Amino acid sequence: MTQERTGAGAAFAPHDHQRCQADALQVAEQRLAAKKARLTPVRRRTLELLLESHRAMGAYEVLERLAAEGYGSQPPVAYRALEFLVQHGLAHRLQRLNAFAACLHPECEHAPAFLICRVCSKLAEVPAGYLQDELGELSQDNGFTIERLTVEAVGLCAGCAKAGAA
Amino acid sequence: MTQERTGAGAAFAPHDHQRCQADALQVAEQRLAAKKARLTPVRRRTLELLLESHRAMGAYEVLERLAAEGYGSQPPVAYRALEFLVQHGLAHRLQRLNAFAACLHPECEHAPAFLICRVCSKLAEVPAGYLQDELGELSQDNGFTIERLTVEAVGLCAGCAKAGAA
DNA sequence: TAATCAATGTAATAAAATAACAAGTCAACC
DNA sequence: GGTTGACTTGTTATTTTATTACATTGATTA
Structure with missing residues (x-):
């Protein structure tokens, strides 16, 4: 099972992405509940956005999406949600791209x-x-x-x- | 000799920094001459600045120094010199720091x-x-x-x- | 229910990087 | 020696990325 998820090409190869997303969200919920950290609407939505594709998204790209959906429209809104996800191992920051991506195997x-x-x-x-x-x-x-x-x-x-x- | 220069702690440990700088500059000159690339005054000075310490310097820190010495004062001046050095393997870009540092063993x-x-x-x-x-x-x-x-x-x-x- | 702390929102600003263009320098060639 | 053409430097303006500071809201708990 760990094997299945850690295959290097997982993100590049065709796969059941629906399930890929759902799994990640579920793991996120469990992990945060265990830590008594809150997966608030903005944070949850931010994670969902990152999970939509296997691309990395810039903070401003995330912000734009969030703003369009009625969340705050200023940079800290996105940066805070992203930082939260990174701190809890649910997302990664890509230095080379100035961007963020959902963590694909937060469990291990x-x-x-x-x-x-x-x-x-x-x-x-x-x-x-x-x-x-x-x-x-x-x-x-x-x-x-x-x-x-x-x-x-x-x-x-x-x-x-x-x-x-x- | 390669051993001597590639020791992991070289930069942290006390060493003959004068020589460390002089060597790097000399290697730079040779390498660029061989490639028919020009080590112009700004470029040379930029490399010297990076070689002053074993710290990484931000582009704007470099720019400030260059400007104070009579070179151009706008960002491209620093970015171009730094990019040139990076392209020729004489400096590195540190993604985590948004910064640049002189390459300590350009020969190998x-x-x-x-x-x-x-x-x-x-x-x-x-x-x-x-x-x-x-x-x-x-x-x-x-x-x-x-x-x-x-x-x-x-x-x-x-x-x-x-x-x-x- | 008041007090407290975490989370959200906004405005303002800082920091890092690039685009576009003008002017100057240098080498190579005729 | 003068001219061409490529490279280099400089400037202005703008874009992109990130943070600070502070007000406000919402949840928690004593």
Whole structure:
């Protein structure tokens, strides 16, 4: 089961996205309930927006959608909801894109690496725990303690490669 | 010799920084000459600024320094010089910081991982070729081709840890 | 029910990055 | 030596991304 969800190409490959979304939402509800954190309407809606596709969305893109649906229209509205989701492991921040994406396996694995297709902008999350470990060892030798690790790869996904995108 | 320069803690540990700078500049000159790319005054000065410390500098910090020395005072001046250095492998862009840093071993290794101390903001470059390879294999299995990889770890360096920084 | 704390909303601003265009510099060539 | 053409620098203006500060609302609990 973990295997099923952590397959690197999951997001790029065709899959039952309805269920993919529903699962993620359910996990979110459970996790937040357990932590006594509140999945308020804006926060929930923000997560839903991120889950719509496997693309990363900019904060302002999220904001626009939220505003159109009657939520606040100022940047902090989006940034706060996104930050909340990130803090609770339900979304990730992509440094290379100044953007955010829903976490695809919030239940397990907490050291993801991202594969970002530069053509379709979809992204996949692959387990990177072992990368963290390896790098962790190497840096510990030098007295450096890793607290957070960002691994982001930009490239070309199978679909776009096949479609002949340069 | 490669060993000497790629030691992970190089930047954090005390070292002959004068020479460290001089070496980097010399390598830069050679490399650019070989490529027939021009190390103009702004570009050279920008590299020198980045080499002053082992910290990453924001584009606007660089700009301010350049402007104070009589160069142009508008953002493109800094961004262009920095982009040039990055393109030629003489500097790196740190996604997590919106900042730039001089490349510490431009002669070899082209898949660096960064260790960024969140207290003193110094950073070290460690070889990550093997990380790239491992991740590359994993993603290739799924048809994804990595073009550029970003590995940035934020944490605490030995010095700051010892100094009791939280 | 009053007091408190978390969450939302807005206005204003800061910080980071890019686009578009004019002017200058430099090397190579005739 | 002068001219062409590519590269480099500079400026103005604008866009994109992110934060600060403060008022207001809503939920929680003592």
